[in-house]
Amino acid sequence: MPATRTLPSPEAVDLIGLTRELAEKELAPRVAEAEAEEKFPREVFRTLGRAGLLSLPYAEEYGGGGQPYEVYLQVVEEIAAVWASVAVGVSVHALSCFGLAAFGTREQKDKWLPGMLGGELLGAYCLSEAHAGSDPGAMRTRAVRDGDHYVLDGAKAWTTHGGHADFYTVMARTSDTGSRAISCFLVPADTPGVIADPPEHKMGLTGSATATVRLESARVPVEHRIGEEGQGLAIAFAGLDCGRLGIASVATGLAQGALDHALRYSRERETFGRPIIEHQGLAFVLADMAAAVQASRATTLAAARLKDQGLPFSCEASVAKLIATDNAMKVTTDAVQVLGGAGYTRDFPVERYMREAKVMQIFEGTNQIQRLIIGRALRESDRGTLRVHDQGTHRS
Structure with a gap:
């Protein structure tokens, strides 16, 4: 199922297309072997770095891509739909550069940031x-x-x-x-x-x-x-807000990849003389999977737009991380169910997607921690829900 995305510029459209093509040609042929043999794909990160995909959300003057966070997260999602381990690595690399980019002195950034964003370092x-x-x-x-x-x-x-x-x-x-x-x-x-x-x-x-x-x-x-x-904890917590959006986009991409495989299988596998997607019970499962993926994507990109506007987004990042990772666990589990016994074997990648989804609920702050953050924000808000104008702006 094609992903529904909001792309703000022709440049972003080209960038997403480049990422999708690179993922299909460079990543997809390697993923099964590398994951089965537990091999760290260092050369893949050099390939992404040379394509400029390791530094997208950082300033061009230091060698970054100068892209909005909304666009960067869609790039991460495209990679995750093919290879979640690599997408997590892209997010972690961005997080490792955050402290220097956001809190470093001019001299420190001039000295180190170009090398960190240049594509060869990880x-x-x-x-x-x-x-x-x-x-x-x-x-x-x-x-x-x-x-x-x-x-x-x-x-x-x-x-x-x-x-x-x-x-x-x-x-x-x-x-x-x-x-x-x-x-x-x-x-x-x-x-x-x-x-x-x-x-x-x-x-x-x-x-x-x-x-x-x-x-x-x-x-x-x-x-x-x-x-x-x-100042370390302030730097860490600010970085984790960004990192949680990165993991939300990884989880969304992982869920999208699982949905894509489940759809292909459901169109090809026949029971009782017709493709299994034509059976209502299974079609409803797929519909719920698609709804979950799109909800994850929308929530993640909504938080990214707040960040791009310079508005507070910490609570929204936690909401996105919570929703996207819980949805990824559900979608990947359902993908195994759609494939039945075949889904439980390593002949198909959905069992790997299911195993990969679990840690999304744990790292960058467990989902119990995300609920604590969201609950604290709700206690401090005078509304039952968090809205854009609660944060100092409004829509006309």
Whole structure:
């Protein structure tokens, strides 16, 4: 089923077309083998980087694509419909660049951002720890000032691209108490004392390397601190708002891919002398799947438009992440059901889509955390629902 999208310009139309073509020609032939063998597709990211697809939402003056977030998310969705592991990697790379792009000094951005956005380098984001997943304020990784350096010690869990990244954006404790206890650091991967453990053996997204990154007396120059000392949690939370939209678009693309496969199968498979899509019971399942995909897409792009207008979008990002990832779990499960016994085998990709969908409900903040964020926003609103004019604007 063709995706319904709002494309704001001819340039965006061309960009979506380029991404779709690249995904079909470069990604689709590789995905099954890479996921089955749990191989990290580093060269695929270089291909995307050379096509300018790793830096779309960032300023052109630093080598970015200068695209609205709405367009960038549609690119991520196109990639996810073919290869979710790679789409997650694109989102994580964008997140790893966010701190520098949004909070770095002019000198820092001039020095590092062009290389980070140029397409050859790949970033990773180090916030979570084994004991402090949903509570980053409880992190134990520490950065101690030593002259013109900080010395970092600790371990960051669940790091996407761990062991393959060229740089890490690391949150570390610079104080023991208070709301400004965490700071943000840009850490090159070749820094002595930066060590990646073997990758986790995961249920899904097996082509995406996820590892614990250990920092053992890793010395980082003071000039690699992003923002002020103690500003790290503010940087992290602002970045996660963007990252949640990225994961929402990945989940939407994953669900779209599952729907596409289910539709093809339902048109070809016959029972009782006719294609199974002509049986009302199954057609209703497919209709619900299509409605869920379109609801996910609309919710995600609505939040992106707020961001593009410079309006608050934190709650809307949580809504999008919650809806899109819950819908992806339902749609991919239904895709397996549509294919029946065949869907439970590895002869078809829908079983992989179902395994991949589960983690979407967990990372970038579990969906229980998203509900806490949404509930808090509702308590602070004087309306039962959140509307555009609640945020300082209105429609004429």
